[in-house]
Amino acid sequence: MLFQRTLLLTAAFGSVAFMTASAVAAAPAAAVSPVLMTADAADPHSFARPREARVTHVDLDLRFDFAARQVSGTATLDIDRRPGARAIVLDSDGYQVTTVTDAATGKPLGFAFGAKDQNLGRPLTIQLAAATRKVRIAYSASNAAALQWLTPQQTAGKRQPFLFSQGEAILNRSWIPTQDSPGIRQTWSARINVPIELTAVMSGLRSDEVNVTNGGRRTYEFHMDKPVAPYLIAIAIGDLKFQPLGPRTGVWAEPATLPAAAKELEDTEKMVATAERLFGPYRWGRYDMIVLPPSFPFGGMENPTLTFLTPTFIAGDKSLVSLIAHELAHSWSGNLATNATWADFWLNEGTTTYATSRIVEAIYGKRVADQQIALGIDSLDGELKAQAAPDTRLAIDLKGRNPDDGMTDIAYEKGAAFLRVLEKEVGRARFDPFLRKWFADHAFQPVTSAMFVAAVRRDLVRGNPALERRLQLDRWVYQPGLPANAVPADAQAFAEVDAAVAAHARGTLPTATWARWTTDERLRFLNRLPRQQTRASLDALDRAFGLNAIGNDEVRFAWLSLAVANRYDAAVPALDAFLKAQGRRKFVRPLLLALNKDQSWGRPIALRLYPQARALYHPLVTGELDKLFGA
Template structure:
């Protein structure tokens, strides 16, 4: 936003919140405890508004002063004599040694706050605008700031650097501009001759080496293009309401650099604010608190601020025909979705407040204020994404029987692990996912009064999924197949010159969970809960080191000999760095219901499709995880399974027409590999023209064309390739190319060998 506009806005007193209200933001949108201490709480009514008006006038005065300051003309700019030579096309720039998924030099000059001013253009399917980075000098003598970008035009000639006089929590793009002086246009270079899996870099040269304590405001202008990998642009037909277009961004892992040029790494956390201009008929929401909006003739501008520090991958936005509904009486927990989907979503998610309360009681007070889950259009690539204040979730959670709400519990757990506590590099993603899976499985146990049935069954299913993932990765070159020592089978994988998503799998979730569960077993549940609480409180909003802090806790909690004995049982090197299944067998996952699921599968196999097992009807009352165990057992013994057996199972349970996406994603590819076509085979009408719910290939096609969640559809495409249906796989992929998010599409292109 130009300074002269800011001056007009400030003088008029239209400072975001004041535009539509005469009272301060509701208490539910403020942060808690220590965060409230960072800025005095506003008094309601006229005193607050008068204070704001006075503040606005002071900003206007300062902006006018800034307009009169001399600046260096772009034509006269040059490198300072102390600057290093330009980094040329040979690509001398290197990835950061702390996080090799980023080119940013955050260990020299680091971002502390980000201000976004963007316009969302559905006609061109672009984000365009500017991003201003509040920067601090970390390494004296540094002469440039480096930012990541991908899939956009960065207008280097419009880059601006200003000296900043003290960023403070709560600043936004208006207040920051009022604290600047000595602005100039620097030499800014775009280096694109780099690893395409990681993106490009923009290098902004300072006019002089920086000193400890120096702060800068660096502004970059940009416009995204078709090569971006963060946004999913949807036509009205791809939404529930089919009235308005929709866009969402998915930034994890390294895709926020496709939304704006940033120091895109989990190693640093920033606060951020945003001004977002959208078509008037649409609503914008972000992983931040809304602070107001201004409506003009054809557009509406929304304002946001996130005053708690987050890594860049948690910055996100949705714009569409969406609405909010509270799920509790105080408006602390709620859901967002399209109006036509709201009733179904609110009913399916009605237990969310009790899950949230159980997690908070077990851990520490929730720091984010409110908790909102946005149920997105079906092309969303994951089950959920833990963006603070606006958690994303796939519509595959809305089945009608609440069987998939464990995903929602998982995302609640991320509020503490991943969001409040972070990690410095993508190799350590297990810290976020392993602890979160632990919370996901602990909450049902707490709500069941200590009954671990759900926790154990889910852990068993997870362990089987872990084994299958490791078998898919296989073994390192020269190792026997059973070794499972591929580098990606380690809890901390080796990510040399690759996109972190190449190694993204169930390993960080399930091996991570088993390590966390093992650490609990070493000290006992009560002591481990105390550790988690201390761990969170001591490290809020930082990247963490689990090993050192866990060992310190054990030493502080137990007598010396006992502490030494407990720590001696933990082989950190084996758990973290050596690939393969976890080193400690956690055999206490066995349950009576889990055994029944395995036994039922074995009985179906033994009866060879000639008759039904005695307890066959028990399947119909099982939770989703037990049904998954049943199907996983069949897959484990696939060499003994015949088409006749699958036909008997399908006739008993109607699995070809099942609603549960976990069942669909197992049943369809397994049936393809066994050669079972569905009950349509009885009438020889499989394929086009078959009755709904009877033909495997038809139902698989419908499922793969209506769901964008990669976990569910990758096995279907792989089964097509494995069964000689390569042309069909390519045709389905071409048909859905514009439906799938790039995060889903790229791995599918590899499966179908189109890349």
């Protein structure tokens, strides 16, 4: 998942003919991965008791009703149970169960919901007969936190309604009855019934359509034969068309968005090939993407075979498509080897952030990668100051908390900084094979921080006490703050931009260089300016660079952040338009929180804007903001 900064990339290559999912030579089905039984792999964010009984496969048969905004049908679960186990415990958060039966005999099974936890939802305990190995749950979900239902007016095309899911971290338990823990990997299949004018896509390979129209509806079939963490089961339904980008890559989008999206994403096939050279074979068959309506709350979500993307990356010049490098890298770090619990979220995102810079360097050059690393270090510096010391550890304690509390730049940027230390100390000639081996050894399995540290000691340190001291492994993973051996940013990466920042303090604007600067250079300039600016200074910046009307959303956010910090009235119309045009949490939340802090100037603006924009935002965005500004 990417909700942090976005990198600058530019390149192009031609697309080739589309190959349907059913035509892809599927890799052999992976064995269902075992559940780790170590203490650090016990998931405090799931009610499941996998030592007794665990889900190994989920089969969904669902009908989506857009008028009622409801999903209903059945979930049939394959179960692996120890001898003597009499029950299986699932996670739930809002779905309603009608019946539970033994799928083999059809006999009813007893079930009961437990007490509600404010972060986790409720346990669903199902009593098992002596021979039960498969249970069928008939259920419905009307207000699932993972699902956002959009009206036609909230889409790009304005013609049809739209639905998409966002399951990370623990939201899929709101619409899928299963054990919603990243350490309990499951294969899955689905039959999805939708209105005939809409298209359904999921994070698995699509089988041939069942072209049976019953009351103007169509059923789509999907399967994922490799065990995945449950949060990676994803769906989107809407007015969607497909355009191929290469032999195994393509993009889905609304017809109004598709041409621009395909043009922006035409480097994808090259990125897949580059990532394979760095990290090993791509194990998921296809790598397709879907550009969602602007309500999508993140930059991207790495759902296997179908990355979900925000339309805010479409800048018209490919300056923000490094988002794809990040989500693609998750095909190894996160999807292949997945954090067993959310305490080790850095194993997903820190490794991916490091891997992203390697893809960027291989395709676009070291200077671009060095600039990205420098921006990441800037973000990390800010996060280290903002977070309480215990939350600056990589292996974070999230017991009794929402797992979203750990989704900060500590996981992304401190994790990447840790891997850069390993690379520096042992060299790429050793580190690259180590990383490939890590992914291969733990393919389709849950992993923990302790496992990663043990692998470093076994495969890289190899008993060398001097290297052990230089790496400071335990300090990096288990202690707060940034160790002294962190690799600094390249001082020359933004030398020209930093000189322009200094010149701005003397009243000089970089009017000659701004036009040729990359997105990253523009971001560095705006973000490095002193937070206190005069109205005259902000007027000069806007006149020189057209910031109130700029089309690049990353730059626009940087500018509006500066404007809000200085009560710049001239930017309020641009702020109004920005908050009503997209629902990306990275942009919406900081701007509204900054407005709220200014009780006399900013909060009245937020109180006016939020009710007008709220319908566009995903529950992941509105949860906190509703408490401040009302639902």
